[in-house]
Amino acid sequence: MKLGLNLGYASPGTNPASLVPLVQEAERLGYDSVWAAEAWGTDAVTVLAWMAASTSRIKIGSAIMQIPGRTPANTAMTAATLDFMSNGRFLLGLGTSGPQVVEGWHGEPWGKPLVKTREYVEIVRAALRRDVVEHTGEHYRIPYDGAGATGLGKPLKLMLRPLRADIPIYLAAIGPKNVALAYEIADGWLPIFVAPERFHEAFPAPPSGFEVAATASVLVGDDVQALRDSLKPSLALYVGGMGAKGKNFYNALVTRYGYEQEAAEIQDLYLAGQKQEAMAKVPDDLLEKTSLCGPEGYVKERIAAYKEAGVTSLAITPLAANPAEVLEKLKVWIA
Numbered sequence: 001m002k003l004g005l006n007l008g009y010a011s012p013g014t015n016p017a018s019l020v021p022l023v024q025e026a027e028r029l030g031y032d033s034v035w036a037a038e039a040w041g042t043d044a045v046t047v048l049a050w051m052a053a054s055t056s057r058i059k060i061g062s063a064i065m066q067i068p069g070r071t072p073a074n075t076a077m078t079a080a081t082l083d084f085m086s087n088g089r090f091l092l093g094l095g096t097s098g099p100q101v102v103e104g105w106h107g108e109p110w111g112k113p114l115v116k117t118r119e120y121v122e123i124v125r126a127a128l129r130r131d132v133v134e135h136t137g138e139h140y141r142i143p144y145d146g147a148g149a150t151g152l153g154k155p156l157k158l159m160l161r162p163l164r165a166d167i168p169i170y171l172a173a174i175g176p177k178n179v180a181l182a183y184e185i186a187d188g189w190l191p192i193f194v195a196p197e198r199f200h201e202a203f204p205a206p207p208s209g210f211e212v213a214a215t216a217s218v219l220v221g222d223d224v225q226a227l228r229d230s231l232k233p234s235l236a237l238y239v240g241g242m243g244a245k246g247k248n249f250y251n252a253l254v255t256r257y258g259y260e261q262e263a264a265e266i267q268d269l270y271l272a273g274q275k276q277e278a279m280a281k282v283p284d285d286l287l288e289k290t291s292l293c294g295p296e297g298y299v300k301e302r303i304a305a306y307k308e309a310g311v312t313s314l315a316i317t318p319l320a321a322n323p324a325e326v327l328e329k330l331k332v333w334i335a
Contacts, residue, residue, distance in 0.1 A: 001307040002032035003334055004315035005327065006063065006215045007051075010042040020054045025324045027058040029331045033091060033213075035063040035315050040105045043069075045078055052086040061091035063190050063215070063315070064172045068097065068108040072120045072140060076127030080162040088163050093190050093213075094120070095172030098243045111139055114181055121169060121185050129165045132157045170213060174249040179203050188213055193238070193250065195257050195289040196309035202256040206310055213313040214306060218292040218326055220299055227294065228287045230319070232279040235287065239263055240270025240278045259286055292316070300333040 005026040010016045016036070023034050034055075036047040044062040052060050060082065065075060075094070083090035096102065096117060099110040119137040127133050132155045135142045143153025170188035173179045182189045183204070188211030191203070206212055217234075219227040238250040245267065254263040262283050269278035292299045306314050314334075318326035 001303075001311060001334065002313040003030075003330060004033035004035060004059075004061070004213065004313050005031055006315035006317045007034060007036045007047065008317060009037045009039050009044075010047075012041070016042055016047045017050060020051065022323055022327070023051050023058065024055060026327055027055045029327055031058060031327070031331070032313060033059040033061050033315065035061040035091075035093070035213075035215075037063050038066060038069075039097075040101060045082070048082060048090075049085070052082065052089065056087075057089075059089045059091055060086055061093050061170070061213070063093040063170070063213075064095035064097075065093065066097050066101070066106070067094055067117065067120050068102045068106040072123035073127055073133060073142070075120075076124045076158065077160070079124070079167050080128060080158065080160050083167050084160065084163045091168050091170060091188075092124075093170040093172060093188075094124075095190070098249060099247050100243055114177060115139060117171065117178075117181060118185060121171075124169070127158050128162050128167060130157050130161065168211070170211065174253050176202075176204060183207055183210060187211060190215075193235075193253060193290045194306065194309065194311065195286075196305035196311075197289060198257045199309040202253065211313065212311050213315060214311045215315045215317065216290075216292050216306065217317045217319055218299065218330065219319050220294070220296055220326060220329065222295050224294050225284070228284050228291075231287050231291060231293065232282040233275075235282050235290075236266055236270060236275065236279040239282070240266040240275075245271070254286065257286070257289075259283060262286070296329070303330075303334055 007019055034051055036044045038044040044065050048060045079092045096113045102108050102110050116139040119140050123135050133142050134155045143155055168187040170190050171182035171186040172190040173182045183206055191214050194214040221227050239254050242248055242250050251263045251267050262281055266278045266281045292302050320326045
């Protein structure tokens with residue numbers, strides 16, 4: 001199992017550039033990859049370009065670039081450029097995000113995510129192969145011939161000659177149908193909140209040789225309850241507030257893990273503005289299963305559960321006063 005560093009997206013008031021020394025330390029230690037995310041704050045592309053320019057070997061991955069935020073042709077250009085300038089180190093992670101972000105931030109229709117993702121990946125791959133891009137689909141029509149079209153659109157192919165036409169594409173997916181789609185059309189899958197013991201109950205098994213790049217928060221210390229409590233605000237946000245009722249995919253995931261009542265209670269409280277009460281409802285058992293949290297010996301042993309679950313790359317978020325020290329320990333423990 002390979003090790004990666006998960007930067008996520010920058011919290012308000014923080015600067016992703018300050019993470020350069022940590023990324024350089026991960027590279028020095030032999031970490032395989034570093035991943036940046038985006039929601040409705042810092043974007044992934046700018047951060048990854050900055051990190052690529054500050055390193056020479058570590059792979060740089062988007063986890064994720066939001067599908068509704070960019071046309072597939074623009075994503076192909078960005079992927080080809082990042083890969084070219086990083087000397088073949090780019091990993092293209094894509095995801096649809098949820099309807100609140102798609103419609104509320106990007107101003108795009110939610111549509112049919114499975115169909116949209118399939119079309120999107122098809123167009124990106126065609127562009128990276130330098131095919132003349134022509135597509136007639138439910139979500140994308142290239143050249144555009146819909147309302148307001150001039151009729152002057154001309155099929156084009158990428159001017160840049162990509163360093164790699166087969167840049168690896170990873171899909172962020174939570175629902176079983178989305179995961180099955182990732183297995184079919186992508187090179188890898190980006191799961192979140194992995195509970196190794198319940199992984200195969202919640203998701204279909206990946207094909208042989210398929211990349212599963214999971215994330216995990218790492219907190220090392222003897223005061224286990226305090227460490228778990230520090231994770232509750234984040235988990236409560238995702239389970240309770242990242243989506244409306246019936247359209248919160250993190251809530252659905254926790255439900256499939258067997259926490260149906262707790263997931264419902266967290267969501268009801270969070271959406272009612274009772275965030276502290278929602279945090280208090282996050283089960284310690286769920287935090288234990290979805291993070292690397294506890295004394296050194298426990299965390300070291302716990303890593304093996306991710307490998308046994310089929311995770312091929314573990315991108316860690318080191319939550320510590322000295323995150324570089326955590327990186328070094330994980331590198332030793334996973335060897």
